[in-house]
Amino acid sequence: MDGPLTPRESAKFIAENSRDVFIDGRGVRRVAELLLAKVSGPELHLGGWKALHELNPRAADEAALNWVFVADTLNFSFWSEHDERKCLVGYRGKTYSGYWSLCAAVNRALDEGIPITSASYYATVTLDQVQHIFRSDTDVPMPLIEERHRILNETGKILLEKFEGSFLNCVRKSEKSAQKLMHLVVESFPSYRDVTQFEGKRISFYKRAQILVADTWSVLEGKGDGCFKDISSITMFADYRLPQVLVHLGALNYSKELLEKLLKGEMLSYGDRQEVEIRGCSLWCVELIRDCLLELIEKKGEKTSGEINSVLLDYYLWDYARDHREDMKGIPFHHTRCIYY
Numbered sequence: 001m002d003g004p005l006t007p008r009e010s011a012k013f014i015a016e017n018s019r020d021v022f023i024d025g026r027g028v029r030r031v032a033e034l035l036l037a038k039v040s041g042p043e044l045h046l047g048g049w050k051a052l053h054e055l056n057p058r059a060a061d062e063a064a065l066n067w068v069f070v071a072d073t074l075n076f077s078f079w080s081e082h083d084e085r086k087c088l089v090g091y092r093g094k095t096y097s098g099y100w101s102l103c104a105a106v107n108r109a110l111d112e113g114i115p116i117t118s119a120s121y122y123a124t125v126t127l128d129q130v131q132h133i134f135r136s137d138t139d140v141p142m143p144l145i146e147e148r149h150r151i152l153n154e155t156g157k158i159l160l161e162k163f164e165g166s167f168l169n170c171v172r173k174s175e176k177s178a179q180k181l182m183h184l185v186v187e188s189f190p191s192y193r194d195v196t197q198f199e200g201k202r203i204s205f206y207k208r209a210q211i212l213v214a215d216t217w218s219v220l221e222g223k224g225d226g227c228f229k230d231i232s233s234i235t236m237f238a239d240y241r242l243p244q245v246l247v248h249l250g251a252l253n254y255s256k257e258l259l260e261k262l263l264k265g266e267m268l269s270y271g272d273r274q275e276v277e278i279r280g281c282s283l284w285c286v287e288l289i290r291d292c293l294l295e296l297i298e299k300k301g302e303k304t305s306g307e308i309n310s311v312l313l314d315y316y317l318w319d320y321a322r323d324h325r326e327d328m329k330g331i332p333f334h335h336t337r338c339i340y341y
């Protein structure tokens with residue numbers, strides 16, 4: 001049986017058949033113009049991954065890669081039912097929420113001498129130990145903690161069996177191809193298989209596999225084993241924050257019926273038609289924004305600080321969403337509880 005459509009093909013197909021989510025061409029252009037002003041700055045540059053984020057590793061070595069692998073293996077579902085009651089992790093004098101609470105907990109564990117980024121440790125780590133490592137400063141635990149425990153054991157065992165316990169060996173097997181690495185990760189590690197159905201077709205988003213490739217490229221600073229010649233083939237990562245910021249910026253719209261559902265905080269299940277439309281149209285929207293931005297750069301002869309691709313646009317828009325949380329309060333994000341994003 002042939003595989004699912006690629007994320008890019010899936011997104012195009014979904015956008016062409018979507019009933020409740022719509023891309024706004026004028027909004028796409030407005031976002032591209034917003035980004036045009038940033039193309040020569042640090043935010044739309046590979047170096048921003050380290051320069052702008054104090055919890056990310058500084059190094060570009062095997063240990064840093066294994067840090068990225070654990071972080072992206074657990075990089076899912078941080079949202080809480082009530083925003084005022086959520087998991088928080090204090091680390092080195094700062095308090096972190098959401099994805100950053102995961103990174104803070106990993107760094108806190110390493111500081112405490114717990115080798116949480118070593119496969120030989122997390123392949124057999126117990127649920128009690130995982131609950132301690134990812135403990136919250138509030139009475140709200142990190143969501144899906146049992147799933148995180150199961151996935152750590154499963155992933156650690158496979159990394160030991162197939163890649164001598166180091167993600168560097170997985171990267172080296174992909175021979176500097178982003179696509180080969182993405183597919184090797186999806187084939188080897190079940191929790192990365194972000195695949196579902198839409199209108200009778202098998203589609204893929206591979207959100208965590210794609211962000212793992214992107215973070216590998218970033219942590220290795222695009223050099224050596226991380227010099228992916230095809231990094232531009234990686235699309236944005238279909239999570240629950242990007243749709244929210246794209247609606248906020250006017251590039252994406254929801255039908256009245258869907259917006260009402262989201263405003264009520266109704267759950268959508270992984271693979272539901274509307275959930276797939278939100279993820280697919282967001283992905284396609286970012287592809288259109290990237291095309292428009294590259295046209296504007298060409299037309300205006302703008303100097304860029306390196307190649308502009310969907311990975312960098314995604315990172316920028318995700319950071320923008322974190323920095324504009326207050327302004328975006330009125331825009332709902334979809335509530336899906338799953339291990340894929």
Ligand SMILES: Nc1nc2c(c(CN[C@H]3C=C[C@H](O)[C@@H]3O)cn2[C@@H]2O[C@H](COP(=O)(O)O)[C@@H](O)[C@H]2O)c(=O)[nH]1
Nearest residue numbers: 049075076077078098099237239240241242315318341
């Ligand atoms: N599209 C996209 N989704 C991303 C990321 C990240 C963090 N990655 C990079 C960002 C900085 C570092 O440089 C990391 O490399 C997390 N997420 C997703 O967001 C959700 C968590 O959101 P909140 O609850 O607000 O923390 C959850 O689904 C999580 O999977 C990204 O970059 N793009």
